Amino acid sequence: MALKMELQKLEVWDGNMAASQALRQAQVDVVAAYPITPSTPIVQNYGSFVANGYIDGEFVMVESEHAAMSGCVGAAAAGGRVATATSSQGFALMVEVLYQAAGMRLPILLNLVNRALASPLNVNGDHSDMYLSRDTGWISLCTYNPQEAYDFNLMGFKIAEDLRVRVPVIVNQDGFICSHTAQNVSPLSDEEAYNFIGDYKQYNAMLDFSKPVTYGSQTEEDWHFEHKAQLHNSIMNSTPIIKEVFDEFAKLTGRKYNIVESYDCSDADLIIVALGTSVESARVASKKMREKGLKTGVASIRTLRPFPYKELGEVLKNAKAIAMLDRSLPAGAMGMLFNEVAASVYQAESTKHPIISNYIYGLGGRDLTQSNIEGVYLELDANAKAGKLTHPTQQFLGLRGKKIGFN
Structure with missing residues (x-):
């Protein structure tokens, strides 16, 4: 049983801490990650939460961002709630596997802390990696400050895991200007946050041996088009579900978000x-x-x-x-x-x-x-x-x- 963390009604968190606290409250089963500026504190904090008994989960340290998303794909296919974080060049290395995750309809949550892409090398924030994500088949959510980084992580799990959607979700925040800037954040209690997201609903889990499934099959021209069209259809039709989640969150917190602000x-x-x-x-x-x-x-x-x-x-x-x-x-x-x-x-x-x-x-x-x-x-x-x-x-x-x- 994971330990509970007592939070103040008003905390002073930067965007990275806000995101990692949401991962803790969601009781993510697996985070597979490789560090990269400016997203490193998100997964570093998760690892600390696991080590200190606040999460009954696994922090998997891998050799690259490509391996990080590959680990997330494996864990999600096995039937777990999965998340990670990255930025910039790391995200670019992940991109190949992002298409795999989307095509397999695995509800992974990725915190993308937006940073410039090389060359020349730059560790500061712009939206190069956010824009690179557009065609990967992931729902992509936009935040403007640390409070929203926290809120959208909680909502991101609920959106991704909804059986009417079942598509992985990216939560974007600006590198440094949001990720490393401390502001007032009003968190939910651990119980409120977890109850809002709900228990993880396994669907076509590879470790459910009573119902064998296959992931990563090859389709060629016979069925490839249909699978891609189904994914596109699910993303395009996810807006009503996203609005539902926004409305439910507003009733719980008083913080109202709209598809267009x-x-x-x-x-x-x-x-x-x-x-x-x-x-x-x-x-x-x-x-x-x-x-x-x-x-x-x-x-x-x-x-x-x-x-x-x-x-x-x-x-x-x-x-x-x-x-x-x-x-x-x-x-x-x-x-x-x-x-x-x-x-x-x-x-x-x-x-x-x-x-x-x-x-x-x-x-x-x-x-x-x-x-x-x-x-x-x-x-x-x-x-x-x-x-x-x-x-x-x-x-x-x-x-x-x-x-x-x-x-």
Whole structure:
């Protein structure tokens, strides 16, 4: 029997500690992991919790991130509740096995502490690894601060393990700005948290010898298409279940989350769409620009996958000008968020379409300042008044040297 940990109603945790406490309360059976900055404290804390008797589970130390996810796949297929954490290059090494986990419909939870991808080598946060995850077949949830890192880990298990979903889940948080920044966090008691998630429901467990199953079979052209379509269908149809989990969590905690978070967007002409810790920064700037007479707002999403096209399009449909802030190098294209949001806007039921633009920012941990964001709003205002783009479609925000922009 695992020991209980007495928590205060208000704890001061960084995002890593918040995530690891959620893993402890979920009583994860197996964490297989290999350390990498800035996600290491999540699995390190889990190992300490196991060693000190707070978790009746196993911490498996492996030789690489590829092996870490392979260990998670094996443990989940055997019938256990499984989680891990990684970042950046480690995540890139894991990617091969992520496709395996998704295709096998194993409800693993992965904390992805977002960090830049090399080269050049960089340990600071941007969304390169988050964007790399898009097509792996995992549900991908977005958090903005340590409280949300805690909350979304608890909800992530419940979403992944729901038999109507049964798809692995990634919980994203910004490296260092969230993972290593201590803030007030209101945790649940151990009993409340575990009861919210519920006991693990085994499904097609390999160690259930009364019902033999096979994992990792080869299908070729006869059935490969159908299996992939089923996975896609499950992810696309998971939104109602995710909303259910959000609603249940709100009743328990009073903390209400939405698939699309809208800040002052109901009457906004000028809207910024952002992810991660930049959302809160954009809200501060929007409030200041409102005081100057501009009708500004901020929209953000909780599910990178499934992408909430309909819900986001509804929020944005009356805007005159929209800027998508992408914290990742698109390397030969418009940013991911720009492309996805553009699809949302053009699918929305509206007789007019806003002027849209793309800002690449914050690569390798470069600061996003209030001046930067206010400048974006001023350019959006100029676009709205001119009825067209007054600058290149894509710009690099806060870049030293010669200004770069692409139409």
